[in-house]
Structure formats: C-alpha cells, structure tokens
Amino acid sequence: MGFEVSDAYSYDSIFAMLDKNRFDYIPRGIHEIYDEIEIRKVDLPHLMVEPRLALYIPSPFYMFVSKSTPQIAARLELGLEKMVEDGSLQSLFEQYYGAYIEKADLENRTIIHLGNPLLPSKTPLERKVLWHSFSVEAQ
Structure with a gap:
C-alpha cells in the first residue's frame, strides 16, 4: 500500500510528533485511541x-508462561477453550470492548485490511470465533 514507517524515541513522543505533522497518523487499537486522545x-x-x-x-x-510449568499453559488453554464454547469469552470481550467498538461507528467507516506480517506462524487466524467479526465491507 506504500506506507512509510517512522520511528519515535518514546511512546509519548509519537503524539507530539504527530501534532507537529512529522507524519500523518498513528495506528492505535480501538481500545486505546479514545483514551489516548482524551x-x-x-x-x-x-x-x-x-x-x-x-x-x-x-x-x-x-499470555506467556514459563516452559518449566507446561501444566499452567495447558490449564489456561483448557479454560479459555471452555469459555469459547460457552460464550463467556465473547461476553467478556463485549463487556470490556463493546463500548469502544460502538463509539468507533465502524459501519460508517471504510475498513482497510493491512494484515500483520509480524504475527507468529501459529496464530489461529482461521478460527473466526477468536476474532471480532466486522459486519462492514473491507477495502
């Protein structure tokens, strides 16, 4: 898509740099941006x-756990899979992120899908139940 990436010295400095027009935007998570602006x-x-x-x-x-305690990883995976099955993971997602998604008014935005080349190869992108579903057309 032809994006140019800029580096910043610190997290806080990126906002000052944006304010000084050193670049055009900062991609932020939907759960981050409104609080950061405020x-x-x-x-x-x-x-x-x-x-x-x-x-x-x-x-x-x-979530990362020590390789010396694989039982913790197994228990976390089991618990999270049960939450997926019974819908409680989705309920928690809605509880904590629903207001941000609503505020973003995604239905009235053009969504540009960029992908993420930095994701680990085992990222389960095909498991749609683990990802928020956008009910809008992608560009």
Missing part, C-alpha cells in the same frame, strides 16, 4: 480520531 486533549488539542477510515491489523493478545 488524556492529551489539553496539551495536544488538534489530535483527533480519523472519522471515515479504520485500519484492520490483526493483533491478538497472548
């Missing part, structure tokens, strides 16, 4: 969430 609204009042576009970059959450 926190910085006094010091960087010109920052905003782009209203018509959204980037879709698959970004899973992982």
Whole structure:
C-alpha cells in the first residue's frame, strides 16, 4: 500500500510528533485511541480520531508462561477453550470492548485490511470465533 514507517524515541513522543505533522497518523487499537486522545486533549488539542477510515491489523493478545510449568499453559488453554464454547469469552470481550467498538461507528467507516506480517506462524487466524467479526465491507 506504500506506507512509510517512522520511528519515535518514546511512546509519548509519537503524539507530539504527530501534532507537529512529522507524519500523518498513528495506528492505535480501538481500545486505546479514545483514551489516548482524551488524556492529551489539553496539551495536544488538534489530535483527533480519523472519522471515515479504520485500519484492520490483526493483533491478538497472548499470555506467556514459563516452559518449566507446561501444566499452567495447558490449564489456561483448557479454560479459555471452555469459555469459547460457552460464550463467556465473547461476553467478556463485549463487556470490556463493546463500548469502544460502538463509539468507533465502524459501519460508517471504510475498513482497510493491512494484515500483520509480524504475527507468529501459529496464530489461529482461521478460527473466526477468536476474532471480532466486522459486519462492514473491507477495502
């Protein structure tokens, strides 16, 4: 797609750099962006969430455990699979992220699917039940 990537010295500096037009945007997670804008609204009042576009970059959450305690990994996997089966994982997702998704108004945005070349090869992208389903057309 022809994107140019810029580096920043620190997490906080990327917002100041954006405010100074050193680049065009910062891709942020739907669960991050609104709070980040709110926190910085006094010091960087010109920052905003782009209203018509959204980037879709698959970004899973992982839990890591010590290789010396594989029983912990097995128990976590068993528990999470049970949560998938009984719908409680989806309920938790909605509880904690539903308001962000609603606020983003994805139905009225163009979603640009970028993929994620940094994902581990074992990332279960084909297991749709583990990913939020966007009911909008992708670009």
